[in-house]
Amino acid sequence: MTMTNPMSTATERTSSDLERIARVGLSRVVEPGDPAALEAFDGMSVLEIWELLRSGAPRTERWSMRLANTDPERDLERAQLAGGRFVIPGDAEWPEQIEVLADAGQQARRGGVPFGLWVRGEADLRQALEKSVAVVGSRACSSYGEHAAAELSAGLADNQVTVVSGGAYGVDAAAHRGALAASGLTIAVLACGVDVSYPKRNTALFDRIAAEGLILSELPPGCSPTRLRFLARNRLIAASTLGTLVVEAAVRSGALNSAGWAEQCGRAVLAVPGPITSRMSEGAHLLVRERNAVLVTSIADILEAIAPLGTELTPYPHAPAEPTDGFDLEVRRTLDAVPVLRPAPAARIAVTAGLDTATVQQCLETLAEATLIEHTPTGWRLSPTHRRALGTT
């Protein structure tokens, strides 16, 4: 299937034009992820569903009653005026990974693949999502959560990973801003039309995202958010990305709903730990404890979690170097036997170390040169600096 011009006139319409029109119309009359629609239209093609509703068939009133206010051509025009377009399966830009929702919907309350995606911004949607991570969390986050979201998102951008979030206050906004600050790609997935600014105070942020990244929604232009649409939106965020990172979230929150969708879609579920004294970190901790989420503390952790199997990874910085790393076993055994504070003569240290006094004497000199130990009138002990480095003072 080739890309067609959605603005082509009725007389030159191809079958894919008709499908596009049907998908636009269905995106207005069927609520995102509506479970009743999933059941009623099971196994039917988009054109079949569209014709069924337009025929006024019985038991389709809950959808067909919306047809009176539905005008696909006008929706496409409205989107175009706002700099938007409508992407459907078969288009070069269509992100096929979201079709996982066809299966995820079977077990879940509100699954289903969107009829199409409304997109605002110049980037190629499919390419932008190819290496992407959702960064989500509480609107009422702490300054720690805001900081962590911005820093990790900037780091993802530095590694050519697109940051996807929901455009809300708090963690979402910090994630978008972090990615933009690092000149990276970011996508805001909304629970309203791509031409609607919700929340209002993020209008400037949305404009910047549209200019440098993408605004995405399955709802046609002009739609307002509802709680149901927020929940359906979460499934799209989870399905679009390689993994969902929960930065800060209360135990019952939209971010945990997103994490649940990521799990159902077979995506990585990642969580940022925080202080146990912070309610805002309870959700992330719950995910690690009870839902096997990966605890992440750095960009390296995230990249590892989303890397395809067999990809070579930068080594994880396990442990810093120690001053004793270069020494041979006898020197280290001698150091282990040197008293922390109360000095001991070489002979006593030799007994503790299980080495002969001559060997220990040599080792002590090596250690003294490295300023790890010091000599006092009554014998040897750790130097003040090494004592501090050990944390034993």
Add this chain to the structure above:
Amino acid sequence: MTMTNPMSTATERTSSDLERIARVGLSRVVEPGDPAALEAFDGMSVLEIWELLRSGAPRTERWSMRLANTDPERDLERAQLAGGRFVIPGDAEWPEQIEVLADAGQQARRGGVPFGLWVRGEADLRQALEKSVAVVGSRACSSYGEHAAAELSAGLADNQVTVVSGGAYGVDAAAHRGALAASGLTIAVLACGVDVSYPKRNTALFDRIAAEGLILSELPPGCSPTRLRFLARNRLIAASTLGTLVVEAAVRSGALNSAGWAEQCGRAVLAVPGPITSRMSEGAHLLVRERNAVLVTSIADILEAIAPLGTELTPYPHAPAEPTDGFDLEVRRTLDAVPVLRPAPAARIAVTAGLDTATVQQCLETLAEATLIEHTPTGWRLSPTHRRALGTT
């Protein structure tokens, strides 16, 4: 075997008296967990080892050279003067669980069951350790680490769990103090004699622990700490307890060494998360990520992790109640369809909810009574308080 008086004179010595004397002597001439001793004395009884060293046998010089300064009777007297005693296998107070170190020692660098335990304080050692958790971490901890250690330890004490730690500054001291503040049992396991105050500034704390709990060591009276003894002490802390809780620890630290021992001894390894911006939490996060430690955020988490299988547990507080919990499905579906901010008439909400208008009208009234939604001249929307509760404002 019955308990014998360690102060009995030579003429009335029984075989268990002789074993006790041998164990006191060996606790002075063999360093805790000395791998060479484990190898050289493999399969020998304590009395056989003691006789071998006293016979001046070849290749035992590294131990027998210490015999000149070894006087078991005097060590027992010294301990008694400091309010201490020496507990050996077979004594009613001996905590048998530490014998796991006989096996743990096989794979590890410094294993081995202590020859005996020097104990200061009135509590029964075995009983005190029966339900116990090690709370360990950095000396140079943050105020968050100190707070978490004290709070969790007080909570353990409230649940009749003994708090075991190493008597150091930072997390250790906070753990002991937290347990004492809750009038609980706490045990300081030292890398020096039970009559030695190291670090000095904790002297008052040690005296209080000895008065209300126990001071424990496998080193005889008067011994000073060395780094090697700190490491060997960690194995004793891990083996004595049901689990080791790492509160705050750098990536390379004694606390992670303790966690490693806990793992080898088949004990629970627990870690407290913290901000990813804090170096002091790196060790705990590493344990969760790479060594499968249980992330704990509350007393309930710790109790669950150390509970024997099949024990009934207090339910984990998964999610707070929501204002909509009591409503039936239609009311909740209506609420889901009410716009957050821009009001909609009942008919439009009915379409979104997929319900008939009469039903929705009833549901809207129920929701308005519960102050979850509000009526405006242009229709219904969420009430300001519910909007805030959702975090969507």
